[in-house]
Amino acid sequence: MKVDGKYFRSIWLEPDGWSVGAIDQRKLPHQFVVARLTSCDAAADAIRSMLVRGAPLIGATAAYGVALAMRADSSDAALDAACKALLATRPTAINLKWALDDMRATLGHLPASGRAEAAYTRAGEIADDDVAINQAIGQHGLALIEVLAATRKPGERVNILTHCNAGWLATVDWGTATAPIYLARDRGLAIHVWVDETRPRNQGASLTAWELGHHGVPHTIIPDNTGGYLMQHGMVDLVIVGTDRVAANGDVCNKIGTYLKALAAHDNGVPFYVALPSPTIDFSVDDGTQIPIEQRAADEVTTMTGRTADGRIESVRIVPDGSPVANYGFDVTPARLVTGLITERGLFKADRAALAAAFPERTAAAAE
Ligand code: MRU
Numbered sequence: 001m002k003v004d005g006k007y008f009r010s011i012w013l014e015p016d017g018w019s020v021g022a023i024d025q026r027k028l029p030h031q032f033v034v035a036r037l038t039s040c041d042a043a044a045d046a047i048r049s050m051l052v053r054g055a056p057l058i059g060a061t062a063a064y065g066v067a068l069a070m071r072a073d074s075s076d077a078a079l080d081a082a083c084k085a086l087l088a089t090r091p092t093a094i095n096l097k098w099a100l101d102d103m104r105a106t107l108g109h110l111p112a113s114g115r116a117e118a119a120y121t122r123a124g125e126i127a128d129d130d131v132a133i134n135q136a137i138g139q140h141g142l143a144l145i146e147v148l149a150a151t152r153k154p155g156e157r158v159n160i161l162t163h164c165n166a167g168w169l170a171t172v173d174w175g176t177a178t179a180p181i182y183l184a185r186d187r188g189l190a191i192h193v194w195v196d197e198t199r200p201r202n203q204g205a206s207l208t209a210w211e212l213g214h215h216g217v218p219h220t221i222i223p224d225n226t227g228g229y230l231m232q233h234g235m236v237d238l239v240i241v242g243t244d245r246v247a248a249n250g251d252v253c254n255k256i257g258t259y260l261k262a263l264a265a266h267d268n269g270v271p272f273y274v275a276l277p278s279p280t281i282d283f284s285v286d287d288g289t290q291i292p293i294e295q296r297a298a299d300e301v302t303t304m305t306g307r308t309a310d311g312r313i314e315s316v317r318i319v320p321d322g323s324p325v326a327n328y329g330f331d332v333t334p335a336r337l338v339t340g341l342i343t344e345r346g347l348f349k350a351d352r353a354a355l356a357a358a359f360p361e362r363t364a365a366a367a368e
Contacts, residue, residue: 044086137176
């Protein structure tokens with residue numbers, strides 16, 4: 001997408017042909033800073049520190065991390081070590097493992113001398129595929145918004161609520177939950193997005209709002225607890241969220257707080273959709289209870305970071321000294337609360353049979 005008139009992806013190969021550029025998401029929305037990753041360690045650190053984040057982007061970064069590793073040393077041992085180090089960075093988003101498995105399958109049978117070039121080629125393909133997948137998700141989601149606009153809201157704006165950041169920054173481009181929103185905006189549909197701030201990292205307030213603002217999408221940031229009120233008062237027509245992992249039965253793991261939005265949506269008859277690329281489906285886990293939930297550092301909860309009136313970026317403590325903190329990064333929304341899954345192959349029910357029928361090759365691979 002464009003930032004101040006210039007086209008950016010969230011990650012790219014630099015013109016030198018080997019180092020990797022990425023937007024440093026820790027600095028947004030106050031500073032737009034580009035980072036240059038020059039080693040596998042740097043790629044792993046970028047994922048761990050959330051310089052890059054969001055399931056599909058984590059996968060693409062890991063793929064480039066393997067390429068950087070192969071450039072330095074393309075032995076079997078180096079390939080193993082790179083995959084192991086990258087896999088250990090974050091536990092919940094399955095796209096990380098998916099991308100590493102893919103890289104291993106691509107490189108494992110090649111002679112060491114051919115691995116670096118093949119790794120860069122495959123990492124580039126994974127990134128390009130993500131863009132194409134998200135565009136397809138956008139088309140299917142757009143059709144949904146168009147029907148809703150025509151049947152339920154003729155002549156009025158459609159209000160969409162989203163949680164966390166499942167926008168182009170969380171992917172390589174377009175985003176998952178935001179792809180239909182950007183296309184709807186480009187088509188001239190009257191839409192407005194309620195943006196959950198998404199404590200503690202504030203991916204909604206810092207990233208989603210920044211993205212939507214740059215694309216001219218009308219939006220309003222709301223504290224995380226506001227969605228239920230809005231739904232009770234008919235102010236939300238549709239919820240679209242992203243996901244970090246979908247289990248074989250359609251349970252959806254996403255940023256902490258998603259489940260509460262799904263409950264509120266269910267209680268108020270608001271459609272609750274999840275937008276996802278197929279690499280986010282984990283056919284090896286039977287249901288959401290088997291998905292590992294990341295627990296993150298306490299300082300994400302105990303402090304807040306922002307820009308002071310005179311332009312300095314500062315962190316301040318917001319809780320009493322000594323109070324214990326819990327920081328679960330994700331929760332699982334049971335499939336029964338999900339109206340539908342928006343994928344690159346179309347709209348599906350969140351259930352085992354529908355997912356297996358939609359992605360037969362993935363189910364077969366998981367059974368091997
Ligand atoms: O912890 P994060 O920021 O990496 O969390 C990932 C997310 O942004 C989401 O939960 C998102 O909705 C799914 S990724 C498209």
